[in-house]
Amino acid sequence: MNCSPRIHHLAFTLLLVCCLADANEQVVAARPNVLFIAVDDMRDWTGFMEGYSGTVLTPHMDALAARGTAFLNAHCAAPVCCPSRAAVMSGLLPSSTGIRNNQQWWKPHRPGLVTLPMAFKQNGYRVVGAGKVYHHTVGNNPPGQWDAYHRNRFTDNAWAYRRPRQRQLYPFTPIAEVPAGFPFSGLRLYSDEVDWGVLAKTEKQYDDSLAVDYSIRFLREKHERPFFLACGIFRPHLPWYVPQRYLDLYPVESVQLPRVPADDLADIPPPGQTLAARKRDNLQLIQSRGKWKEAVRHYLASITFADAQVGRLLDALYETSAAENTVVVLWSDHGWHLGEKGHWHKRTLWEAATRVPLIVVSPAVGQPRQRCVEPVSLIDIYPTLVDFCSLNSNVDFDGSSLAPQLANPKTKRQRPALTQTADGHCSVRDIHWRYIRYVDGSEELYDHRVDPHEWNNVAADPDRIDVKRRLGNAIPKDWAANAPSKRAYEFDPIKYSWRVVATGATIEGGTSMID
Template structure:
C-alpha cells in the first residue's frame, strides 16, 4: 500500500515537472492574434446578400467564416477609411473623437492627439507581444512606436493608357493591370505576413495584414476579370426616384443626380464596373487565403485568434452614389469574422447588430488583457460563445456634413430598422424587415412613431457628440499631462 502511494506521488511530481518545463497545453499557451483588414469590401459575399450569395468568388473568406463565427450584421463606426480605422484601432467612437473624414488631421482631435489613447497594437505591445503590421491597417493615426515592424501600403502604379474605363481620371477607374500578381503591393504585404508566420517566435505576436484593394482604382490581373463573364454579372437593384423622399441634408450625402454613379450607369458600363469590383474582391480573397494557409501550416494554428473585417461598405450606384461616405446600408454594412480557439464553434453565425468598435474589447478579453477604461464598444465574447445570445444593438455609425465638419450625422441599425438623424431636425427611418433596400423613408408615418422614438433614444445625442472627450479619457489625459516627468522608460507612454 505504501509502495503504491509512493508510486502515485512520484508520478504526480513527474507530471507537474513535465508540465512546467515542457510545451504548454493549448489552454496555457498565450493567444496570438492574426488581424486581417480589407478596404472598401462590401457585404455581397454574405449568405443574406441574396442577389450575390454564391456569385462572389471568395472561397478563402467563406472558409474562414465557416470555421468560426460570422457576424452578418456588423457595421462600421464611420463609413470612411481613416475615421473607421481610427475608431476601431483606438476604441474611441467618432462622436467622441470628432474624427469623421479623411481630410481631418488627428492633431485636430483632443481625444487622440495626446498620449492618453492606447491603440490596439499598443495594448498588445504593452502586454509583452511582438507587433507586426503590413499593408493598409491604420490610416492617419499610426502610432508607429506601437509596432515592432510596420510597412504601410502603396498603391499599384496605373497601367499604361489609364484611365482605362475612360469615364474619369484619378482613382475612379478599372481594368487589367500590367503587373504580374507577384509584383502587386497587396501580394507583397501578404508575403511579409506569411514570413512572420513561418518564423519561430519566443513571444506571442499580434500580426496585422491589410489589403488596399478593393479600394479604387480596380487594377488586377486579367485572370480575375475572366472569372466574371459580363453576361453573368448581376447588377444591384436601383430605384430611379430613390432620393425623392429624403430630407435635404440626407440628399446632400448622396452624390446626387448626374453624379459619377449615374455616369457609369448611363454610359452602359455598369456591368463592367461591377465586374471589376468583383474581380478585385477575388484578388483580395486570394491574398487573405495565402496568409490563412500559412497560419494553418504553422505551429501557431491552434493558439491564434483570427479576425477578419472590412472597414466599411461600398455603393455601386445605389442611391445615385459611388464608393462610401453614406449612412445607408451599402455604406455602413461590413464584414466581420472571428475564429478563437476553444471559444468559437465552426459554423457559427450571429445576426446580432454589432459594431467594429466592439473588436478592441473583444480581442483584449480573448487574450486576457485589460483594455483602457475609456474605450467604446462592448466585448463580443458572449456572442462568440453563443451567437444567438441576447444583445442590445451597438451598430451606430457617425458621419459629418461635407462642408461643416462639426455637424454630425448619426445612424443606428437595429432589429427594428434603421434610424438616422441629420442635424437636430432632419431624420430617416426604414423598416428594413419589409424594405431591405431602404427605398421608402417612413419617418413621417404615424405607424412607426413609437419605433422612431425608441431608436432616437438609442442614438448618441448631439450634445454628447459635441463633447470631444469621454469623462474617463479626460481624466486619463489630465493625469498623463501631470505625470509626464514621472514616466518610466517604457518604449511608449499610455
C-alpha cells in the first residue's frame, strides 16, 4: 500500500510528539517532589533516637526512619526557634546571617536572601506550606516565597496573643478572653504560653490538625509539576495542650525524670552557669509544687500527638502515586531541657538543646533502616535538597549535602556540627566530642563515648589540648553584624511590608495565596 508524503509527515510528527512527551515525563519524573516536615521543640525523645530513658510512643516517626536514613547525631544551628529556622531555610549559620534571636526578621535584614522555598519556586516547583515553618510571628514568613500558604492562627491558646504588641505579631489569631481555670497547670510561669492541660475542643480542632488537613488536601490534588510541600507541626512546643487520649498513654507513675547530679554545674564556667540559670525559677516552682512528672508527662503526650499528625500526613502521601517520587525530610528546630543542668527551657549548648530528630527518605538514594552517627547540622538540609532535586542555586552554603551519607551512612563528614547562641557562644559537635567555647574564652569539653549526659567537663585536661584545638578551628572567626531588632521596622501585616524607621525605606514581602 502506497502512502502519500503528507501521511508520512503526519506519522513522523505524531511519533516526534509522543517521544517529546515521553521525554518530558521522564524529566518531570527525574525531579522528585519534597515533603518537608518541621516539628517544634522536639528533642531526641523518639523511639528511633532512644533519648528518653523510659518508653516514648512515636510509631509514625519510627516507621519513617525505617524507610530511609535516620541521622542520630543531628544538631540545630541555634537553640531557639527564629535563628534555627532561618538557618535551615537559608543553609547559613547565624554567624553568617546575623539572625541570632527571636526578636529579629530576616527579610528586611537580608532582602536578597534566597530561601529554600524560593529556590524551589525559582526552579519551577509548586511551593506550598502550612503551619509553623518559620518562627511563628507573621513577619517571619514573607508570602512571596510560596504559591500558597495556610497560616497557623494559634487558636489553641488565642488568649495569649491578646495584648497590643502581640496583635501586631499575630494579627490573624482571633481575640479571646482568658478562659476559666487558666492556667490549667495551676502554675503562673514566665508567660501565658507556659502551660499544660486538656482543652475543651476536639482533636480535629487543634491548630496542628488543621495544618495537616490542609497539607493532606494538597497531597490529594492532581499535580502537573513537581511540588515542595512544607508542613510545620507546633507540638511539642508550649503550651502542652493535648487531647486526653494522649495523656492516657503516659500514666504519671511511668514518667521517667532526667537524672540531675547535685554537682552537675560545679565544673561549668560562668557563661554556662548563666545559660543554665535562665528560667530556673520556673523549674524550681514546678518541682516545689510536685508537678515535675506531670509537666514531663504533658511533654511526652505532646510528642505523641505530633507523631500522630506526622502519621496522618505520611498516610496521605503513601496513598498517592506521587509517593514513588517524593523525598521526605523530617526535622525539629531544637531540643528542650526538662531539668537537665538545672534548666527548664532551650537556648543552651548542651545535648538536650541541640540534638534533634532528622530523617531523610529518598526514593533514589540509600536503603531502608540506615542509621548515620556522623555529625550533621540542620543547615545541611538545603544543600541536600539542591542535590536531590537538581536545583539551580548560587547560594554559598555553610552546610553541605548529606547525599554521601545517604548513599553510605558510614561515609565520614568533613566538618563538625556547630550550634551558636545570640551571645556569640558556640558549640562544636563531632562523632565523639562536644566542645563549647564561650565569648570570654572559657571552655567545656565532653567525651560522649564515656559521658553521654555531659556530666564531666574535661576541658582542663592537658591531654585534650589537641582535641580542643581541632574542634575550635571549626568556629568562625568573623561573625556577621547582629540583625536589627523588630523595633527597627514598622511592619504592616496586611500589605506584608516593612518600613525602616531610620531611613523610611520599604521592603516588600511579596504575594501569594494565603489562607
